[in-house]
Amino acid sequence: MVRLLAFAGSTRADSYNQRLLDIAAAHARGAGAEVTAIRLKDFDLPLFDEDLEARGFPPKADELRSLLIAHDGFLIASPEYNGGVSGVLKNAIDWASRPRAGEALPALAAFRGKVAGLMAATITPYGGLRGILQLRAILGTIQTVAATQNVLVPFADKAFEGAELRDPMAKQMLPTLVDRVIQMAGALGPKS
Ligand SMILES: Cc1cc2nc3c(=O)[nH]c(=O)nc-3n(C[C@H](O)[C@H](O)[C@H](O)COP(=O)(O)O)c2cc1C
Structure with missing residues (x-):
């Protein structure tokens, strides 16, 4: 069974991206994937700092890294x-990209050969595409392949009714993206 780790780049209590992610995670479970949903806020990661790292890898950063390693792909909104x-998302990626004792610098155990499905919700008309394109480039640098499809939710403050997604384009794209991530992760094979 494909194992996906789901996390949002917003720690806001009523985050639209968290709502979007929850819908994607539910679809992935329905499609047969095993999904672990985490909240980056629970990790309370310090800002990445090589001096801090040299004094000892923060246990919560290690925990996040281990979770990423234990999954075949990621759902990210x-x-x-x-x-x-x-910044929350980039900081988490930076910590998790770091090697541990005895590993070569570019080992990238948390990211190499993994698949990501990228989604964004914003209250503006832009739908977060600029952030997604940057995220795609960052993940590519650390050898995670992002599925070609994106789910963009513009006007997010009007795009949900409670926990339900109303935006027609996003509603159509979400299952397509999630199914593709499961398919790609399955094709690339289990990572641990
Ligand atoms: C510091 C900051 C910068 C923002 N910049 C953008 C932006 O560049 N483009 C955009 O579409 N929305 C931007 N927004 C608005 C977000 O779309 C909005 O706050 C959204 O609800 C955040 O996602 P969340 O609901 O998951 O927390 C910005 C918000 C903040 C707080």
Whole structure:
């Protein structure tokens, strides 16, 4: 069974991206994947700092890294902030990309050969595409392949009714993206 780790790039209590992610996770479970849903807020990661890292890898960063290693792919929904990737998400990626004792620097155990499905919800008309394109490039650098499809939710403050997605385009794209991530992760094979 394909194992997916689901996390959002927003830690806001009423995050639209968290809502979008929950819908994607539910679809993935229905399609037969095993999904672990986490919240980056629970990891309370310090800002990445090589001096801090040299003094000892924070246990929560290690926990996040181990979770990424234990999954075949990721479902990520994130807002864009000022046209770019959310700082919370980039910080988490930076910590998880670091090697542990005895590993070669580019080992990238948490990311190499993994598949990602990228989604974004924003309250503006832009739908977060700029952030997604940056995220795609970052993940490519650390050898995670992002599925070609994106799910974009513009006007997110009007696109949900409770936990339900109303935006017709996003509603159509979400199952297509999630099914593709499961298919690709299955084709690439289990990572641990
Ligand atoms: C610092 C900051 C920068 C933002 N920059 C953008 C932006 O570049 N593009 C955009 O579409 N929305 C931007 N927004 C608005 C977000 O779309 C909105 O806050 C959204 O609800 C955040 O996602 P969340 O609901 O998952 O927390 C920004 C919000 C903040 C707080």
